[in-house]
Amino acid sequence: MLGRNIREKRREKGYSQDAFALxxxxxxxxxxxxxxxxxxxxxxxxxxxxxxxxxxxxxLLPT
Amino acid sequence: MLGRNIREKRREKGYSQDAFALxxxxxxxxxxxxxxxxxxxxxxxxxxxxxxxxxxxxxLLPT
Numbered sequence: 008m009l010g011r012n013i014r015e016k017r018r019e020k021g022y023s024q025d026a027f028a029l030x031x032x033x034x035x036x037x038x039x040x041x042x043x044x045x046x047x048x049x050x051x052x053x054x055x056x057x058x059x060x061x062x063x064x065x066x067l068l069p070t
Numbered sequence: 071m072l073g074r075n076i077r078e079k080r081r082e083k084g085y086s087q088d089a090f091a092l093x094x095x096x097x098x099x100x101x102x103x104x105x106x107x108x109x110x111x112x113x114x115x116x117x118x119x120x121x122x123x124x125x126x127x128x129x130l131l132p133t
Contacts, residue, residue, distance in 0.1 A: 009113060047112045047113065047114045048112065048113055049110045049111065049112050049113070050072060050110065050111055050112070050113055050116055050131070051110045053113055063133075064131055065128035065131050065133075068113070068127055068128050068131075070126075070128075
């Protein structure tokens with residue numbers, strides 16, 4: 008699931024939700040909802056998140 | 071660009087915009103806007119489009 012992949016990559020990169028929200032310029036509670044799969048993010052937002060996590064957007068997509 | 075990749079894959083698979091809109095249960099004018107990059111689709115919509123085009127969602131993402 009996309010949210011779980013984002014959470015795993017965030018933790019892998021050593022970000023807390025707060026630190027990641029700050030780095031991505033995204034609201035912390037929104038990050039929580041994304042990671043719990045409660046929000047259907049846009050492809051553009053996927054690219055923004057991947058840029059901060061320094062990974063390929065495709066690598067976050069569930070296979 | 072994502073829209074161009076979707077258009078190329080659609081044509082590769084032999085779909086007109088009308089036929090693809092019908093198959094995907096999506097409005098034809100919306101498909102046109104997606105392909106022209108005028109709409110920021112959700113990751114969920116990317117999966118729906120990829121399913122109809124029988125390709126991996128990641129394969130449509132611009133690299």
